[in-house]
């Protein structure tokens with residue numbers, strides 16, 4: 377059994393990840409960590425019945441990790457918190473799956489240094505669904521052939537999402553930009569805003585939309601739209617638990633979800 381801990385255990389993704397851990401047959405939930413509901417049984421809290429796993433306080437994550445000794449920690453929290461959780465876990469030689477989004481370049485650098493310096497493995501991805509990982513590959517293929525087309529990325533999420541644009545949209549822009557040798561980004565358009573060769577990125581927030589991403593390649597007299605829509609958070613949670621099983625058995629390093637899925 378892979379001893380698995382979850383930070384952000386009480387959140388939307390945390391609850392689903394725990395459900396997937398319980399169903400997996402090869403993971404054991406050894407610690408549920410959050411900043412709320414400390415001491416309450418996570419199973420009762422999330423409606424799975426008593427699990428005898430009380431919520432551990434994220435403010436003392438070192439004690440929680442020292443006591444539960446996980447092989448891997450899955451983090452779906454918020455960027456500032458995630459960086460601290462990753463650094464502390466790496467110090468405790470715990471492998472990582474990081475699904476949190478909204479990191480700055482500097483925060484990425486801090487996490488990557490901690491992972492490398494402590495010789496652990498990590499899968500870091502702004503999207504753990506199989507579909508989005510295939511979608512990113514399709515964008516690369518389209519960009520190779522449509523270099524002179526205008527590119528616009530439109531994403532839509534629920535009204536509780538804190539960061540914008542989504543990590544998935546940012547990664548889509550990075551993939552297209554890299555394929556085309558470097559592009560400027562324009563976030564939204566307002567006032568006098570003539571179009572150049574930039575990538576336009578647009579975020580929509582409303583209701584309970586789980587996550588939609590559309591990339592528009594528009595040329596003279598035609599356009600292609602490549603679109604992914606998540607119907608349920610289960611697509612991400614299942615992928616994250618699969619990544620946790622995978623990362624526990626690979627050599628130290630930083631990986632992407634496409635490594636887990638073996639998508640080249």
Ligand SMILES: NC(=O)c1ccc[n+]([C@@H]2O[C@H](COP(=O)([O-])OP(=O)(O)OC[C@H]3O[C@@H](n4cnc5c(N)ncnc54)[C@H](O)[C@@H]3O)[C@@H](O)[C@H]2O)c1
Pocket residue numbers: 383384385386387388389390409410411412434435452453454455457458461474475476477478501502503504505612
């Ligand atoms: N990579 C993916 O596939 C994917 C998919 C969905 C969401 N996300 C990202 O996952 C993150 C969480 O999303 P959510 O919808 O579950 O949010 P949420 O607000 O429902 O849950 C976040 C949880 O983290 C907890 N938390 C805050 N600070 C903490 C800390 N220091 N340590 C431990 N827990 C802490 C909060 O109390 C909350 O319970 C966001 O960044 C979101 O963009 C990623």
